[in-house]
Amino acid sequence: MYLENKFFRMCQALKLCPWASTFNAQLLSNRGACNLKLNNYDKVIEDCSAALDLLPGYVKALLHRARAYLQANKNIKQFSI
Secondary structure (H helix, E strand, O other): OOOOOOHHHHHHHHHOOOOHHHHOHHHHHHHHHHHHHOOOHHHHHHHHHHHHHHOOOOHHHHHHHHHHHHHOOOOHHHOOO
C-alpha cells in the first residue's frame, strides 16, 4: 500500500492492529510515514515518539519525526534521542 501511495488506507489498516500502538515500533513508524504524506504532522510526532519509547534510537522514526517537526514549524529543541 505504501508504494502505491495509498497512505490513508495504510493508516486505517494500521489502526486495526490492536498491538500496533503498544508493542511494535516499526508499525508506529510506518503509520507515522503515512501520516507524514497526509500532512498530519501532530500524528506523525505522536506515533514516532511512541515508536522511540519502544525502540530508542530507531533512525526511521527519528527522521519521520524530524520531518514532521520541520514541516509543522515545531521547536527542534524538543527532540529527545
